[in-house]
Amino acid sequence: MNNCTATYRLYDDKADFRKKAESIAVGMTVGSWTELPQAKRESMQKHLGQVLKVDVHEPEGDQPGERYADVTIAYPDVNFSKDIPALLVTVFGKISMDGRIKLNHLGFSDDYLSAFPGPKFGISGIRDLLGVHDRPLLMSIFKSVIGLNMDELRDQFTRQALGGVDLIKDDEILFENELTPIEKRVEVCLKAAEAASRETGKKLLYAANLTGHTSSLKSQAKKAIQAGANALLFNVLSYGYDVLHELSSDPEITVPIAAHPALAGAYYPSQHYGISASVLLGQLMRLAGADLVLFPSPYGSVTMPREENMAIRDELITNALPMKTSMPVPSAGIHPGLVPLIMRDFGQDVVINAGGGIHGHPMGTEAGGRAFVQAIEAARQSLRLADYAEAGHPELKAALEAWGGER
Amino acid sequence: MNNCTATYRLYDDKADFRKKAESIAVGMTVGSWTELPQAKRESMQKHLGQVLKVDVHEPEGDQPGERYADVTIAYPDVNFSKDIPALLVTVFGKISMDGRIKLNHLGFSDDYLSAFPGPKFGISGIRDLLGVHDRPLLMSIFKSVIGLNMDELRDQFTRQALGGVDLIKDDEILFENELTPIEKRVEVCLKAAEAASRETGKKLLYAANLTGHTSSLKSQAKKAIQAGANALLFNVLSYGYDVLHELSSDPEITVPIAAHPALAGAYYPSQHYGISASVLLGQLMRLAGADLVLFPSPYGSVTMPREENMAIRDELITNALPMKTSMPVPSAGIHPGLVPLIMRDFGQDVVINAGGGIHGHPMGTEAGGRAFVQAIEAARQSLRLADYAEAGHPELKAALEAWGGER
Incomplete structure (x- = not known):
């Protein structure tokens, strides 16, 4: 039998968690069981859900803490259609509202997965597009773009x-607007990209924000x-995962899609409720x-605990799924001094993504990009950033002075 | 200038909330301000966001409690397109992930509202369809429908x-399936409805669950x-509000749409994070x-505090909006003994919605419906349920004995 699974953490001071698990398995599938002839x-x-596991964690005598159980339930595929709304409503629709419960993990059956082609490019595809295979990628975020006209936008680009x-x-808050409508914006920026490429010798992807009505x-x-x-940027959570699924499955959408985590904080940060970051920004995005x-990094101001970042990364790159990997983009508060740390956490399959850490560089935006390029090169060669900065890399040196050195 | 507003509750032991509010107002709009020439x-x-209000609540000396502030910020309409994803990303996209913050209220400008026709039927339209204007409506939920074939479904209907x-x-977990596909299900159930109508003399709306890929x-x-x-049932939160907006705005969708709250518990129950129930299931649904x-009632097992229910109700029926009202449907754990209480909380513009409270009636499903009809009639006449039950209403009597009397 084919099943998808869901693992929850249930909190309760005295509940019989086994019984509670059974009631979820029955209640979210056939509705009643013992009364059936x-x-x-x-x-x-x-059609009946099955309790696969109940791990009860009792608070220790001298460490009060909370009583909870990690419960895994199998949901027969035959009960739901092969789309993300159906799976989410099945495993977390009603019970999301039933006491302290957090959805911490999903398991997908092969049959369910067969409806999901997954990322069209993934890590290797993006690397192929850019012709870069041996280092982290570097991404820069437009800053303060609301109200900019096309010339100002081109200049910043x-x-x-x-x-x-x-x-x-x-910027994810740049919606369709009269000053810089998407088609015009793409045309102007890509032309600027070509011009810049002739100077830098590098290829460039520009992720334009896809906005408007779903249809x-x-x-x-x-x-x-x-x-x-x-490339395209998309605020997935404000539209629903199925919209991304349909976009990414469309053969005419021939460019990589970057998923922005806007609104994710409405789901993951509570200990007792919601959906974990690794389900939300790891499993379901891929x-x-x-x-x-993109997801909040553990390094800067908008922070997520490091272990949650690592859990997201694991879901994005695990080879347990028959689909391409997704490139992790830990974001917010990134400056060049963090590059070695990011690479220790993520390896080289990561995008170093900076906004303020580029535009706020004491020598300007262009130097801000160079400082990161230098930091990545130093880390790739396992050189200390401070040493590399001294060896004729003033942009990196200024960045380390401004934001602090290697951690 | 036209603005939409958002009111947040920010929790912090020592932050300067005024400064924090200013940084949201700037950060979520123009990005930077003091540095601008x-x-x-x-x-x-x-384009600049404006702090409209900062109400700081300091914990009292002898009542420890938490320190928080209710902050209202105005976001210029010119910054975002007139759709719900754009508004949500603007007011809660990035900051949902930035510490303890809950989105508690939205304010819509007239200009923004101009893009939202609102409910096509609303309370008065649904009443017109049913020809019932002087009492709460009564809704019954299919029970344990997964795995039923068409004959079994017809019988239960x-x-x-x-x-x-x-x-x-x-049932919201009934997805497109081979046994009871939507077109066939509608045909069979509506025929059964006509036959039943000839006996009861009552009209009947059947809300079929709309599922599948967004497109x-x-x-x-x-x-x-x-x-x-x-009528249609729709799991709004698994698809996104914009999908409902586009469905309800379509002139060819000529029937009422009932919004199911599946997944809402991923957002509202935490005190410190997420989106309040009145925004989620009140303001945005309407x-x-x-x-x-539909939303979890404060009466049964899946509970929401009463004041949150009342806040949802207020948003669904307030005449401050230039659109039709939405009918509140407090759900879960409803039995006939609760009818007077529900009417005290909601007045008569409410749907009494029951699943177990109808199917679990000691004399069967049909009697379960009758018990509610009787309870509603008694409450409408301001009679005590127990008295009305004794006066030749055995179904109500059995219900009160099974689940308890008037509260």
């Missing part, structure tokens, strides 16, 4: 591009691609086909 | 319909309507055009 049970058996970054992404997103994406867009996934 | 400030002024309910809704929902809805569907909105 024997003949009916036989025909319903294939060019300064980022000349710094030698691999990817530039729109218009595909045509918006295709218009942007026609205008030359070579399942839905995100090529790159 | 004067000339630039003039052109950016119309008929027993509910003969009990005299006004609305019957699909197929409109055509699924239209097929169901062609097959005779006179804005997106839900004619009926």
Whole structure:
């Protein structure tokens, strides 16, 4: 029998967790069981949820803490259609509202997975597009773009591009607007990218923010691609995972999609409620086909605990899934001094993503990009950043002075 | 200037909340302000967020409690497109991930509202369809429908319909399936509804669950309507509010839409994080055009505090919005003895919605419906349920004995 699974953490001071697990397994599938006549049970058996595991954690005598159980339940695939809304409603629809419960992990059956082509590019595809295979990628974020006209936008784009970054992404709060509509924006920025490429010798992906009504997103994406867009940014959680799934599955959407985590904080930070960051920004983003996934880094101001970052990373790159990997993009508060630490945590399959850490560089945006390029090169050669900075890399030196050195 | 507003509760033991509010107002709009040259400030002024209010609550000396502030910020409409994803990303995208913060209220400008026709039917429209204007409506939920074939489904439908309910809704976990596909299900159930109507003399709405891929929902809805569907059920949160907005705005979708709260518990129950129930299931559901909105009642097992229920109700029916009202449907744990209490809390513009409280009736499903009809009639006449039960209403009597009397 094919099942998807869900693992929850249930908190309760005195509940019989085994009984509670059984009631979820029955209640979220066939509804009732013990009352069913024997003949009916036989025909319903294939629809019945099964409790796979109940791990009870009792608080220790001298360490008070909370009483909880990690519970895994199998949900027969036959009960739901092969889309993310159906799975989420099945495993967490009603019970999300039933006391202290957090959804911490999902398991996908092969049959369920068969409906998900996954990321179209993934880590290797993005590396192929950029022709970069031996180091972390570098992404720069537009800063304060609301209210900019096209010339100002082009100017900011060019300064980022000349710094030698691999990817530039729109601000996620840049919506369709009269000053810089997506088609025009893509056209202008890609032209600026080409000009910069002739100087830097580097390829560049520009992720344009896909916004508007749900039904218009595909045509918006295709218009942007026609205008030359070579990547897209998408606020997945404000639209739903199925929208990303449909975008990423569309053969005419021929560019990588970067998933932004906007609104994720409405789900993951509570200990007792919601959906864990690794499900939300790891498992479901990759399942839905995100090529790159942004999430709050543990390094800066908007922080997530390091172990949650590592759990997201694991889901994005695990080879347990029959689909391409997604590139992790830990974001917020990133400056060049953090590059070696990021590479210790993520290896080289990571995007170093900076906004303030590039635009706020004491020597300007272009130098900000260069400082990161230098930091990545130093880390790649296992050189100390401070030493590399002294060896004729003034941009890195200024960055280390401004934000602090290697950690 | 047109603005939408957002009110947050920020928790922090020692932060300068005014400063924090200012940094949100700037950070979520123009990005930076103090660094801007004067000339630039003039052109950016119309994009700048404004702090409207900062109410700091210091914990009292002898009542420890937590330190928090209620902060309201105005976001210029010019910054975002007139759709719910854009508004949510603007007001809660990034900052949802930045410490302990909960989104507690939204304010919509007239200009923003102009893009939202709201519920097509609303309370008055649903009453017109049913020809019932002077009492709460009664809704029955299919129970344990997974694995049922069409004959079993028809049988359960008929027993509910003969009990005299006004609305019957699909289980939200009934997805498109081979046994009971939506078009066939609608056809069979509506025929059963007609037959039952001839006996009860009552009209009946059947809300069929709309499922599948996002891009197929409109055509699924239209097929169901062609097959005779006179209402739809929709798991809004698994798809996103914009999908409901687009469904409810479509002139060819000529039936009321009931919004199911599946997954809502991933957002609202935490004190420190997420989105309040009144925003999630009140303001945004109505804005997106839900004619009926289900939410966990404060009466039963899946509970929400009463004041949160009242806050949802207020948002669904307030006449401060230039759109139709949405019918509140407090759900879960409802039995006939609760009817007077529900009417004290909600007045008569409410749907009494029961699953177990109908199917679990000691005399069967049909009697379960009748017990509610009797309870509603007693409450309408301001009679005590126990007295009315004794006066020749054995179904109500049995219900009060099974689940308890008036509270």
